[in-house]
Amino acid sequence: MTEAAPILKLARRLALEAGAIQKERYATELQIETKSAAVDLVTDVDKACEALIVDAITAERPEDAVLAEEGSGVDHPGAELRWIIDPLDGTTNYAHAYPRFCVSIGVTRNGEPWIGVVYDPLLDELYEAVRGEGARLNGEPLRVSPEKDLSHGLLATGFAYDRRKSEEDNLTQFAAFLKAARALRRDGSAALDLCYVAAGRFDGFWEFKLQPWDVAAGCLIVNEAGGRTSDTEGGESHWSGRTVVASNGALHEAMLDVLRRHA
Numbered sequence: 001m002t003e004a005a006p007i008l009k010l011a012r013r014l015a016l017e018a019g020a021i022q023k024e025r026y027a028t029e030l031q032i033e034t035k036s037a038a039v040d041l042v043t044d045v046d047k048a049c050e051a052l053i054v055d056a057i058t059a060e061r062p063e064d065a066v067l068a069e070e071g072s073g074v075d076h077p078g079a080e081l082r083w084i085i086d087p088l089d090g091t092t093n094y095a096h097a098y099p100r101f102c103v104s105i106g107v108t109r110n111g112e113p114w115i116g117v118v119y120d121p122l123l124d125e126l127y128e129a130v131r132g133e134g135a136r137l138n139g140e141p142l143r144v145s146p147e148k149d150l151s152h153g154l155l156a157t158g159f160a161y162d163r164r165k166s167e168e169d170n171l172t173q174f175a176a177f178l179k180a181a182r183a184l185r186r187d188g189s190a191a192l193d194l195c196y197v198a199a200g201r202f203d204g205f206w207e208f209k210l211q212p213w214d215v216a217a218g219c220l221i222v223n224e225a226g227g228r229t230s231d232t233e234g235g236e237s238h239w240s241g242r243t244v245v246a247s248n249g250a251l252h253e254a255m256l257d258v259l260r261r262h263a
C-alpha cells in the first residue's frame with residue numbers, strides 16, 4: 001500500500017457519498033441563494049455536500065487543513081496536508097437540472113498537489129490521480145488526446161461570475177478560439193472540463209478567475225494523464241485558479257500563443 005492509499009480512499013469515499021446526495025436531490029425543489037453576484041448561486045445541496053465532506057475530514061484527520069468553497073473549512077497553518085474542496089462544481093447547471101456537475105476533492109502535501117478525486121454522480125464516473133502514479137477513470141488508466149493541430153481541437157472554457165460588470169469577461173479570447181479551434185464548449189463545470197481534457201474528450205481548456213477548489217483535483221488529473229497545465233504565461237500560478245490553461249500537451253504552446261495575442 002502506498003502512502004497515498006488511505007487518503008485517496010477517504011477522498012474517494014467522500015466524493016461518492018456527496019455525489020449520492022447530488023443524485024438523490026437532482027431535479028427536485030432546491031433552496032437557492034445568491035453569493036458574489038446575481039448569477040453566482042449556492043443551493044442547500046452545495047451546503048449539505050460540504051458539511052458531509054468537511055465533517056468527515058475534521059473527525060478522521062483533525063490535524064489536516066481544509067479549504068472548502070462554502071467557507072466551512074478550518075485552516076491549520078503549517079499542516080502537512082491541505083484538502084481543497086468544491087462540494088458541487090456546476091451549481092448553475094444543478095439549479096437548472098442540467099445534468100453536468102460533480103464533486104471535486106484535491107489534497108496538497110507540503111503545498112504540492114498530491115491527490116485529486118472528481119466524481120460525476122449521474123454518469124457514475126470517478127476520476128482520480130495521485131502525483132507520480134497516473135490518473136484513472138473508474139479504475140482504468142486515463143490518457144490525453146494525441147491531437148497536434150489546434151484547428152482540429154475541441155476546446156472548453158467558462159465565464160466568471162463578475163461578467164456583467166468586468167471587462168475581463170473572456171469574450172475576446174472566446175472569439176479567438178472559436179476561429180482557431182474545431183469547436184468550443186461551455187458546459188459549466190470547470191472540474192469536469194479538466195477531467196475531460198485528461199480523458200481525451202476535450203483537447204484543451206482555459207478559464208480566468210477560477211478558485212483553487214475548481215482546479216486542485218482536475219489539474220493534477222490532467223497532468224497525471226500526460227497533459228499539461230499552466231497559467232496563461234506558461235507558469236505555475238494556475239493552482240490559484242486565477243488563469244488556467246490545460247491541454248493534451250501537444251496543443252499547449254498554440255493555446256498560450258492565442259491567449260498572448262488576444263490578452
Ligand code: IPD
Nearest residue numbers: 088089090091158159188189190
Ligand atoms: C463554477 C463552474 C463553472 C465556471 C465558474 C465556476 P461553481 O463553479 O466551475 O464552470 O465557469 O467559473 O465558478 O460555482 O459551480 O462551483
Ligand code: CA
Nearest residue numbers: 086089090214
Ligand atoms: Ca466550482
Ligand code: CA
Nearest residue numbers: 069086088089
Ligand atoms: Ca461549487
